Amino acid sequence: MLTRTIVRGPWRGAAVAVTGGVSLALAFPPAGLWPLAALGPALLVLAVSGRRPRAAFGLGAVFGLAFFGPLLWWLTNLGLLPWIGLVVVQALFVGVHGVLIRELLRLRWWPVAVAASWVAIEAVRGRFPLGGFPWGRLGFSQADAPSLPWASIGGVPLLSLLAALTGSALAWTLLSGARRRTGLVVVLVAGLPWMAGGALPAPAPSDRDLTIAVVQGNVPRGRTLAEQVRVRQVTQNHAEATLKLAEDVRAGRAAAPDLVVWPENSTDTDPRDNPAIAQTIRTAVQAIDRPVLIGAIVRQDGRMFNVGQLWLPDRGSVAEYAKRQLVPFGEYVPGRSLFRWVQQLQYIPRDFIPGDGDGTLDAGGIRIGDVICYEVAYDGLVWSSVNAGAALLVVQTNNATYMLDGQRGETLQQLDMARVRAVEHNRPAVVASTTGISAVVRPDGSIAAMTEPWTQQVLVERVNLRTTTSVWLSPWLELLAVLLVVAGLGAAVVDRRLRRADEPATLR
Incomplete structure (x- = not known):
């Protein structure tokens, strides 16, 4: 299911990517504007939609530079070189994420697949290279958000998933051309778990x-x-x-x-x-x-x-x-x-x-x-x-x-x-x-x-003090996210081949 392109031109795409990256950086302290953790991913989807793979990678990397640059500015206390090196490496991961988004947009269930891609990329860059760098995961921006209690069930990956899914739903309303009422319903349904985490029962306290x-x-x-x-x-x-x-x-x-x-x-x-x-x-x-x-x-x-x-x-x-x-x-x-x-x-x-x-x-x-x-x-x-x-x-x-x-x-x-x-x-x-x-x-x-x-x-x-442990699903959620992305990429490849097979020979 191909979506339309609403951000035309390379410079407009870059401007949207930069805006998304800066918005996401503002979701973290010292600004701490946690709702922007959904807006940033939404803008990245809009930036890469309809682009060729190379352009999607470039726009994803631009988003990553605009995100990690301000987020890690404190590293300049050690000098510009360490800051530049780390920001560039992390931005490359977001570039790969941009290519994944571009491919996953072919799916009917792409909002879920794109949200899973956020979690999968965070899992990979949190482990590689040199042990990884998990700083800047969407879930870490949610300490003041209503969704925070969800961490007791799925840890940081679930917090990241909920924010990314809300952002994907927001992007879907624009890319699909859905009517205003339909789009509002989709965003509210996708964002409800993100906003309703406070409804979860609190764990029982200890007597010590x-x-x-x-x-x-x-x-x-x-x-x-x-x-x-x-x-x-x-x-x-x-x-x-x-x-x-x-x-x-x-x-x-x-x-x-x-x-x-x-x-x-x-x-x-x-x-x-x-x-x-x-x-x-x-x-x-x-x-x-x-x-x-x-x-x-x-x-x-x-x-x-x-x-x-x-x-x-x-x-x-x-x-x-x-x-x-x-x-x-x-x-x-x-x-x-x-x-x-x-x-x-x-x-x-x-x-x-x-x-x-x-x-x-x-x-x-x-x-x-x-x-x-x-x-x-x-x-x-x-x-x-x-x-x-x-x-x-x-x-x-x-x-x-x-x-x-x-x-x-x-x-x-x-x-x-x-x-x-x-x-x-x-x-x-x-x-x-x-x-x-x-x-x-x-x-x-x-x-x-x-x-x-x-x-x-x-x-x-x-x-x-507490002695009871929460249900720790973090590694399983990350594995599920990776499997969803792999399955989504496979489905996208099949979809592309079927479309080519259905094209008249004169159009090939």
């Missing part, structure tokens, strides 16, 4: 509460990346904030926490090799007299790990979780010899080694699911912790590098991911950052408390 303290020690706001890397007082800042918390607890000004969380890189050295740093941490842990989860860089047998390290009073460091999903060109350099000319990579003189395990730590009977920084974007990593019994999700992060110029995009986007994860797994979530934004998130995705950037602040909040 926990008081959490999140320590944001703050870091000096260096004007350059080099100055930021040379910071050595971060550990002292977090220890001082914890000591002040201990004083407030003794004076009755703050509730005694059951667990204290420091962020990623709250010490950038191995406490086992630095007696002064170890003593600073030990003093703070003894003062608060509770388990404290810190972030550290440790060295073992000549290898470096980025870890969450659990300290107990009178015992010191007792367990640690090593980050499993490392950042390419951030924590290790693939093909290092090929990139010696990139100046920014001098700040990564040695490669980190990925850890293993399920990401859980036992803090005095409290099972923690620890994910470090952008690991929160990976479905399987978070699920592995919950599946292993974690009752609390902890996101340790260090956002300072991406906030040097005052941007909040990266830290707010990461916070929204944690909110989606809280609903997806029916768990409270804690985001601990060196300088912001730190937060405590309830299992329904709402924010109990949060800090401001570039401030030293301690959050003390009581959260309700």
Whole structure:
């Protein structure tokens, strides 16, 4: 079923693609205009409809540049080259998506197939290359949307599917030439699940509460990346904030926490090799007299790990979780010899080694699911912790590098991911950052408390632990989406051949 072309001319198509990409970027923080998560995909369909494959790829890539460029602008704190490289790679995936849309528009059920293509492309680019980059999935823009409760059933893929399906229905009303009333009905029917997620029953609460303290020690706001890397007082800042918390607890000004969380890189050295740093941490842990989860860089047998390290009073460091999903060109350099000319990579003189395990730590009977920084974007990593019994999700992060110029995009986007994860797994979530934004998130995705950037602040909040797990359908939905796209492409090929066979010989 071929649809008509309503955006004629290459420049008009490019303008629509750019408008769609920018609109989709605005659906994410810092703007956070979540309804645009449906408008962006709709405009991409309009841009590629009726185009040849090469043009569809080009318009899809233009859409991707206009989307990922603003979305990832915070990466320019590391330099223009990393930003350009990542944006271009991700835009190529959207280019492929444009070709898929162009082919799937031949189907009678193309709105469903095109929505499935969004989920399928997100699944692929979230895994490839170099472990993938799941940032910018439609579902991560929906932390404030009515559809958020659907995450408890189908996770991020279902949130993406609902937004994309609404966008497809909107595009269908324009491309099919449907009457106004018919088009309105189609959009409302397709968009109803997207808008009615709040009608889902809320999971039952647990009878166990926990008081959490999140320590944001703050870091000096260096004007350059080099100055930021040379910071050595971060550990002292977090220890001082914890000591002040201990004083407030003794004076009755703050509730005694059951667990204290420091962020990623709250010490950038191995406490086992630095007696002064170890003593600073030990003093703070003894003062608060509770388990404290810190972030550290440790060295073992000549290898470096980025870890969450659990300290107990009178015992010191007792367990640690090593980050499993490392950042390419951030924590290790693939093909290092090929990139010696990139100046920014001098700040990564040695490669980190990925850890293993399920990401859980036992803090005095409290099972923690620890994910470090952008690991929160990976479905399987978070699920592995919950599946292993974690009752609390902890996101340790260090956002300072991406906030040097005052941007909040990266830290707010990461916070929204944690909110989606809280609903997806029916768990409270804690985001601990060196300088912001730190937060405590309830299992329904709402924010109990949060800090401001570039401030030293301690959050003390009581959260309700959960032991029941949601039905986790994320990988099955992604597989179903891929199968739908493959089936749709097969049907489109058959349709094209049948049409050619029916053409008079003189028209061939």
